[in-house]
Amino acid sequence: MIRLTRPVFTDEDTAALADVLRSGMLIQGARVAAFEEAVRGFLHARGAPSATTLHALAVSSGTAALELALATTPGGVGAGDEVLVPAVTWPSPGHAVLLRGACAVLVDVDARTFNLDPARAGEAITPRTRAIIAVDQFGVPADVPALRALASDLDLVEDAACAIGSSLRGAPCGDLGDVATLSFHPRKIVTTAEGGMVLTRDAARAARVTALRNHGQRTPGDFVGAGPNARLSELHAALGVLQMQRLDATLAHRRDLAEQIRGAVDLAWQRAPEGAVVNHQTLGFVLPEPRSGPHAGDRRAARDALVLALRQDGVEASILSYALHRLPQFAALAVNALRRFPVADAVVDGGVAVPLHGAMTADDAGVVVDRLRAHAAWAFGGAAVRA
């Protein structure tokens, strides 16, 4: 089976883990600092020169990073406040809003990029809106400049969980908004098993995140407020340091595989906005609504049949993402229950992800192409095959 995703580790990684164990220093030590510096340096090298410093703060997951980002929104986010969140995404950004007692206002996405649609976001802003969480869906940069143009006083949180290595018009993902978050979950391009990072150019905010992630301590014993334990361990950070050293090669390998597959099969692949460079975190497309055959008019049934057929053929395809407006914790909010999300529905019901990971070879990518072509006639109306 060609797996949907698979992290790549080497003997060097195993040795680094053993070194940490031998050192006896397991949390918040030199490896965490080195990992933060590696990520900061990577983004800094890809951005425009700036007078302000980018701060990178390692935490225990991408979800913890989002919670700390919203916990430090200038002016605060709490009961009675609203935060805009894309209707298609992993639920963490929406959950971070609910956990602050605020209202997650869902917004439909763009049909090509699957990212927050700035026009729909503009319609959703009210006097209660405090922040926008813009997800760089599957590594494709969200149009953060267009969202910024809607309202300069809102906190722009870039959820770049999937987007390390991507950029928009010369600015790296992770440095597009007021604050950004990364994830190092095993499906991500840089993985530490579990892990995340908060990035911001706001020094005061960085100091608050630094205290909050460590039980609210500014320095040992100096508790300035209630905070979770959201620290990253030295074991996780040691993996991160080595993964960052391999990142350029990883990105080039993924680009080659993605181009090979996308170039051979003409589907409604996720598209990047003008001026974007993408990291090919996930390779996904949306099936058209079937007009004839056994699944006529039922995009979700056609999608499920295609995913099953590909798996039976040894290619681990999967559904693409989640519709937050169908989850009870978001649907229960009146502001979401009254809205319609036609693009999100199409992207979620017709969305298919196909394998793409660092352990794949060009031969594996060829198998993915062959299997997609084999099912083209019934699944895509036969129009998908390129010569």
Ligand SMILES: Cc1ncc(COP(=O)(O)O)c(C=O)c1O
């Ligand atoms: C867009 C997005 N945000 C947040 C997260 C949460 O990251 P983590 O699994 O590290 O908590 C994910 C994880 O898959 C994600 O895809």
